[in-house]
Amino acid sequence: MRISLAALAVLVTVAGCSAQVSGSAAPSGDGFVVKDGTLLHFRPVLTELPPSPSPAPRSGSAPDRQSADPAAQQAAAAALDCAPGSPDPLAGRDDPARPLVSCDRAKGTKYVLGPAFLSGADVGWVAARLDPQSGHPVIGLRFTAAGTRTWAEWTGGNVGKQVAMVLRSRVLTAPAVQSAITGGETQISGEFTLPEARQLARDIAGG
Secondary structure (H helix, E strand, O other): OEEEEOOOOOOEEEOOEEEEOOOOOOOOOOEEOOOOOOOEEEEEEEEEEOOOOOOOOOOOOOOOOOOOOHHHHHHHHHHOOOOOOOOOOOOOOOOOOOOEEEEEOOOOEEEEEOOOOEEHHHEEEEEEEEOOOOOOEEEEEEEOHHHHHHHHHHHHHOOOOEEEEEEOOEEEEEEEEOOOOOOOEEEEEOOOOHHHHHHHHHHHOOO
């Protein structure tokens, strides 16, 4: 699923899903503090690939999922099993300074991602709540002072591009930037229920 990042009250449509990321209010009882900032990373999406059948078992070593070579990245994506419940041999051992081939295991979408530019250490809290204006479930993130500066710079320079929130080498969501987000707070909304929003907030927080 492709979701979007934007300034307050900018509504976008992403892969059949109405999504919004904006400035947000303080959490209201469903907030989570990021447990381990080393587990969550924000990576630019270089390529998004549609779901594909699970690959056949192969002998020998698996393709390098952190190669900078585009051909190797495509080979790694083709060999990656994104079926729900399938084990991930990399599972949190990816190098944030290198590219990464990963997937959203809930949707089966595969991604080629660039090096991380933010980590969970740059996030103060994550919360799920109902948007008072729309009444729809949303997930809010508040960044630290340092994270706010980096987030504003990155979103301002990458309008229209996607960013993946990656936990333990797995893509949780991959919103598209609609405008620079300078206020330090970001809101994600989409066609999900409040329990689903709470689960995503919990996942982003690392547990």
